[in-house]
Amino acid sequence: MHITVKAARMLLSASLCLLAAFAFSPASAQVKRVKAQTLYVPVYSHIYYGNRERDFILLSATLSVRNTDMAKSITLLSADYYDSKGKFLEKFMLRPVTLGPMESVRYIVKESDSRGGSGANFIVGWKSDDPVTAPIIEAVMIGTRGQQGISFTSRGQVIREQ
Secondary structure (H helix, E strand, O other): OOOOHHHHHHHHHHHHHHHHHHHOOHHHOOOOEEEEEEEEEEOOOEEEOOOOOOOEEEOEEEEEEEOOOOOOOEEEEEEEEEOOOOOEEEEOOOOOEEEOOOOEEEEEEOOOOOOOOOOOEEEEEEEEEEEEEOOEEEEEEEEEEOOEEEEEEEEOEEEEEO
16 A cells, blocks of 8 residues: 555644544543642522612521542531621531541521621632542522522632642
8 A cells, every 4th residue: 555745744644633532522631639639619698689788688508528539538617608798607617527538518508697798708628648639619699689589609719729
């Protein structure tokens, strides 16, 4: 079988494109493993609606921490609640909590607790003795007013990592 130079170049080019596509695809990406993180998690104790900032819906918020590692435990160190002005409001954990592989824990800000405001947040810290897949840390907010209901989530943002 005889291949022309042009055909060989095209075959080589196509092969390199396929190799590059595979090498940079999400399926071939390595999962990042870490030993400790501190995260900022946006939480809303109320949200405004309408044309004025006087009208708002009170929300309950659930902070969810999910250990995504299938083999190793993590230790949750803190879940501290702050208001819109950055003032510390409450420590939701009195002592560290160990989460086994695939285990979850939740902390709830009651709908009647409007101290946080629309810019409230949690600062969450965790660690592990060995590198692990990072946990998923998010907040779920839900509220109702009359016949209206609202719900949404926010994901934690890493602000420090080890």
